[in-house]
Amino acid sequence: MTPLRFQLKAGEPIIDQVIFAAKKAFISGELLPGEPFPSVRALASDLKIHPNTAHKAIQYLIQDRWLEVRQGIGTVVARRPEPRRGDRKRLLQQEVEHIVVEAIRVELKLPELLEAIEEQWAKIEKPQEAALG
Amino acid sequence: MTPLRFQLKAGEPIIDQVIFAAKKAFISGELLPGEPFPSVRALASDLKIHPNTAHKAIQYLIQDRWLEVRQGIGTVVARRPEPRRGDRKRLLQQEVEHIVVEAIRVELKLPELLEAIEEQWAKIEKPQEAALG
DNA sequence: AGAGGTGTCACATGGATAATGTGACAGATG
């Protein structure tokens, strides 16, 4: 069984969905450092995608330092990678600007957006603390 | 001169950048309902992009009900369009989840993210009130 | 009526990316 459990949606690239699901699993503590990550072929089989697609997703996660390779063994979850220079700035500027524009577009109020973020944050952070504790 | 003033960045589709810049201008009050929107050819010329690309962006904004067509005349800014069913839900779930994951990824703290959003919100909303008043 | 602006449409090309298909190789484990 795959530690990655999610539904593939049409319209968004499979590889992006896999990468995001993995990041979410790392951050929420579903996959802890040292634990094995599904192999290329296992991931492809479980999600019913092509091994090459699975391989590319795993390659991305390795480049992003979420995973480490044990040659001939497989990949394991690494310690949470340090953010690269510029990552924080890009998030705080472009992504925040984007979500604010979209929120105003759908006639959301500021408190509603803030509350939604707090909720989501708690939902993701709490399981991690439980897993670490 | 184009009421849309922004720098095209490499790496992101031009059409997406144009659409976002337009949305931001509408929401911030830089472009008010009734005002003319740049023509396909003027927009293409000013931004130094292909007329077809400009046309596609404008088509999207029309479908999204940001713009209205005056046949033979041009397009004008419409009243802020009502959000479609599902827009709010998608933002509150997927987009919020995405930005929260990315924020934790770059080791941001919750208050920092919330503050950045409040700042950005004020930056976009305030000019609009001034323009309307 | 004519010129020149507007949106619109129908083709086309080249390039990049996504996803799949197929086959092969080296390293580690049992």
Next chain:
DNA sequence: CATCTGTCACATTATCCATGTGACACCTCT
């Protein structure tokens, strides 16, 4: 040695992005 692992090198198909080119109907102004 069999079987798992990651890795690599090709390939095809489809989609999207951006551009190129030409044309048409509508409206306004002179």
